[in-house]
Amino acid sequence: MKIVVDAFGGDNAPLEIVEGAVQAIQKNKDLEIILCGKTDKIKEILNGRDERIEIVDAQEIVENSDHPTEAIRKKRDSSLVRAYDVLKEREDVVGLVSAGSTGAILAGAIMKIGRIKGISRPALAPILPTKLDNDVLMVDSGANVDCKPINLLHFALMGSAYYSIIYNKENPRVALLSNGSEEGKGNELVKETYPLLHNAPINFIGNKEGGDYMSGEVDVMVADGFAGNALLKGSEGAVNAVLSVLKKSIKSHFSSKIGYMFMKKTFNELKQRIDVQGRHAGSPLLGCKKLVVKNHGSCNRINICASIEQTIKLHEKHLIAEIENSLVKLNLAEGE
Amino acid sequence: MKIVVDAFGGDNAPLEIVEGAVQAIQKNKDLEIILCGKTDKIKEILNGRDERIEIVDAQEIVENSDHPTEAIRKKRDSSLVRAYDVLKEREDVVGLVSAGSTGAILAGAIMKIGRIKGISRPALAPILPTKLDNDVLMVDSGANVDCKPINLLHFALMGSAYYSIIYNKENPRVALLSNGSEEGKGNELVKETYPLLHNAPINFIGNKEGGDYMSGEVDVMVADGFAGNALLKGSEGAVNAVLSVLKKSIKSHFSSKIGYMFMKKTFNELKQRIDVQGRHAGSPLLGCKKLVVKNHGSCNRINICASIEQTIKLHEKHLIAEIENSLVKLNLAEGE
Numbered sequence: 001m002k003i004v005v006d007a008f009g010g011d012n013a014p015l016e017i018v019e020g021a022v023q024a025i026q027k028n029k030d031l032e033i034i035l036c037g038k039t040d041k042i043k044e045i046l047n048g049r050d051e052r053i054e055i056v057d058a059q060e061i062v063e064n065s066d067h068p069t070e071a072i073r074k075k076r077d078s079s080l081v082r083a084y085d086v087l088k089e090r091e092d093v094v095g096l097v098s099a100g101s102t103g104a105i106l107a108g109a110i111m112k113i114g115r116i117k118g119i120s121r122p123a124l125a126p127i128l129p130t131k132l133d134n135d136v137l138m139v140d141s142g143a144n145v146d147c148k149p150i151n152l153l154h155f156a157l158m159g160s161a162y163y164s165i166i167y168n169k170e171n172p173r174v175a176l177l178s179n180g181s182e183e184g185k186g187n188e189l190v191k192e193t194y195p196l197l198h199n200a201p202i203n204f205i206g207n208k209e210g211g212d213y214m215s216g217e218v219d220v221m222v223a224d225g226f227a228g229n230a231l232l233k234g235s236e237g238a239v240n241a242v243l244s245v246l247k248k249s250i251k252s253h254f255s256s257k258i259g260y261m262f263m264k265k266t267f268n269e270l271k272q273r274i275d276v277q278g279r280h281a282g283s284p285l286l287g288c289k290k291l292v293v294k295n296h297g298s299c300n301r302i303n304i305c306a307s308i309e310q311t312i313k314l315h316e317k318h319l320i321a322e323i324e325n326s327l328v329k330l331n332l333a334e335g336e
Numbered sequence: 337m338k339i340v341v342d343a344f345g346g347d348n349a350p351l352e353i354v355e356g357a358v359q360a361i362q363k364n365k366d367l368e369i370i371l372c373g374k375t376d377k378i379k380e381i382l383n384g385r386d387e388r389i390e391i392v393d394a395q396e397i398v399e400n401s402d403h404p405t406e407a408i409r410k411k412r413d414s415s416l417v418r419a420y421d422v423l424k425e426r427e428d429v430v431g432l433v434s435a436g437s438t439g440a441i442l443a444g445a446i447m448k449i450g451r452i453k454g455i456s457r458p459a460l461a462p463i464l465p466t467k468l469d470n471d472v473l474m475v476d477s478g479a480n481v482d483c484k485p486i487n488l489l490h491f492a493l494m495g496s497a498y499y500s501i502i503y504n505k506e507n508p509r510v511a512l513l514s515n516g517s518e519e520g521k522g523n524e525l526v527k528e529t530y531p532l533l534h535n536a537p538i539n540f541i542g543n544k545e546g547g548d549y550m551s552g553e554v555d556v557m558v559a560d561g562f563a564g565n566a567l568l569k570g571s572e573g574a575v576n577a578v579l580s581v582l583k584k585s586i587k588s589h590f591s592s593k594i595g596y597m598f599m600k601k602t603f604n605e606l607k608q609r610i611d612v613q614g615r616h617a618g619s620p621l622l623g624c625k626k627l628v629v630k631n632h633g634s635c636n637r638i639n640i641c642a643s644i645e646q647t648i649k650l651h652e653k654h655l656i657a658e659i660e661n662s663l664v665k666l667n668l669a670e671g672e
Contacts, residue, residue: 129577130577131576131577131578131580131581142515145515145522145523146523146524177566179478179481179561179562179565179566186481186562187481187482187560187562188482190562209565209566209569210565210566210567210568210569210570210571210573211569211570211572211573211576212573213570213573213574214570214573214574214576214577215573215577223566224523225515226515226522226523226526226563227562227563227566229515229545229546230513230515230545230546230559230563230566230567230570231546231566231567231570232546232570233545233546233547234546234547234549234550234566234567234568234570234571234574235546235570235571235573235574236547236574237546237547237548237549237550237551237571237574238549238550238570238571238572238573238574238575238578239574239575239577239578240467240547240550241465241466241467241550241551241575242467242574242575242578242579242606242610243578244467245467245605245606245609246602246606249601249602249605249606250599250602253601253602255598255599255600255601256598256599256601256602258595258598259594259595259596259597259598259599259600259602260595260599261595262591262592262594262595262598263586263591263592263595263596263599264591264595265585265589265591265592266582266585266586266589266592266595269581269585270578270581270582270585273581274578
């Protein structure tokens with residue numbers, strides 16, 4: 001199986017990206033990787049470890065400050081655009097992994113690869129931990145900040161298919177983000193979307209509030225990308241805020257420092273529960289004709305390796321076919 | 337000074353509400369309170385402590401399940417509607433405190449009291465702690481789920497005036513919730529609102545993401561009520577999720593239990609930082625002609641007392657006049 005990796009996207013590129021690719025190659029005997037970026041730098045890091053690794057040279061880099069569609073159009077010799085060219089032109093390349101600019105990854109996916117037929121908008125679907133042992137998916141987390149009900153319906157179908165695959169869970173619980181759990185609550189978009197989700201071939205459990213996001217009661221939270229982004233980042237920020245207050249207080253009391261040593265197990269468990277990036281490094285761009293997995297800009301080699309393996313799994317479990325199937329089921333349900 | 341209190345709104349009514357009113361009376365020598373609700377029950381709780389307390393009888397109760405505007409129209413003998421009647425009809429009554437249904441409190445404010453001239457929509461403005469020593473205000477938190485740019489402009493003016501008063505801070509930092517901090521990021525609503533806030537007589541610090549909400553860098557976060565609600569409740573939920581994971585883990589490890597005893601100081605500090613309800617029990621409904629302060633449904637006597645004192649402070653510091661002033665300044669700025 002072949003996967004293309006943007007070796008020059010992300011804060012820790014190219015070192016961590018290339019090392020992550022090497023790890024993935026070592027762990028997966030049938031994997032081949034195409035690294036896009038400056039050949040000499042990549043070779044320097046590889047230092048001979050080039051088994052099943054091909055390099056496609058690209059001299060430019062897409063920056064976070066670049067305008068996304070402009071960058072895809074004009075930076076033709078960038079590592080991201082070259083990676084998209086490889087994904088587009090080579091049939092045997094099944095997916096792309098990048099830790100570069102979210103906007104540019106999204107623009108590239110739409111401009112170079114295109115949407116699955118019937119899907120109105122691709123969506124970004126990152127995962128957050130909950131207070132229980134499960135994780136929760138947010139779809140959309142910011143790729144689409146102005147949405148119509150049909151977009152949210154497609155987010156729900158795609159999110160459900162994706163969650164099923166990565167957690168091996170049939171009929172994950174899909175909720176619609178609202179400002180109250182009762183039917184009839186919500187803004188105009190939510191009110192119009194509710195009946196669509198209710199009639200869709202998914203396990204729709206109704207409206208849920210932002211406070212339910214990390215409760216463990218929801219598997220897939222569907223939202224327009226603006227509110228979804230606010231909820232996702234707000235939750236992350238709140239977790240960080242609590243940890244920051246704890247840290248500061250522990251440092252300022254001698255007894256707390258001692259207590260902290262006794263509580264190492266507990267803080268490690270918390271850290272593990274929170275570290276969703278370790279479990280699912282990447283967020284897929286759901287709805288594209290080929291697999292595109294976006295990494296956090298700050299990711300390291302472990303995350304990159306995890307994202308490559310996630311791409312393998314999504315390919316082997318036929319994510320794209322599953323999404324197409326759910327569209328067929330939807331059409332059948334609507335035709336009834 | 338006279339304040340009217342809905343004695344039968346909230347999960348712990350009437351006991352906690354009446355006791356909270358008694359506390360406020362004991363602490364504030366110039367305060368008079370009008371309690372609305374079932375006279376016999378209120379008298380039973382007061383048990384003779386009726387100095388500077390008047391009772392206005394009301395036999396009905398507005399439930400959370402009632403349709404808000406219907407409830408205001410039809411439940412004329414409810415504690416909430418009677419309280420609004422008192423607020424409306426008696427000039428010397430300066431504010432209303434209720435822990436009842438948010439929707440009904442909002443509907444009553446609009447139908448019975450009316451908006452400040454020039455304010456397009458009243459807004460709910462609750463407070464959350466940050467990881468630093470300051471608190472952050474969210475306006476709007478769910479009263480208005482479909483907004484126009486002019487609404488957000490008014491939220492910003494009102495939030496700024498309110499924050500200034502309760503924290504005694506001039507020119508609080510007002511941010512606009514978006515999915516990226518750069519100008520130009522955001523949905524259509526945010527893009528259209530940005531220049532309005534930029535030109536308004538406030539300390540506008542630009543777009544901020546959901547993750548910045550509890551960072552301590554923002555005093556007033558302006559958002560449409562849908563995204564604002566998602567962010568506010570998501571942040572609260574995330575804090576609870578972290579505490580829940582910690583609690584569970586502490587219980588399951590002996591060493592952590594010991595550690596917890598040493599860390600009591602730190603957990604108390606965290607609790608105190610988080611307990612914003614203790615500091616600011618109520619959320620004012622900004623933009624009404626008279627002061628309306630809404631309490632959390634689960635509030636206790638301490639919170640009710642704090643809300644009554646908050647209402648006193650907002651009256652003494654002329655919140656409504658301050659909002660009117662900022663509208664005048666806005667018009668002057670626009671006329672330039």
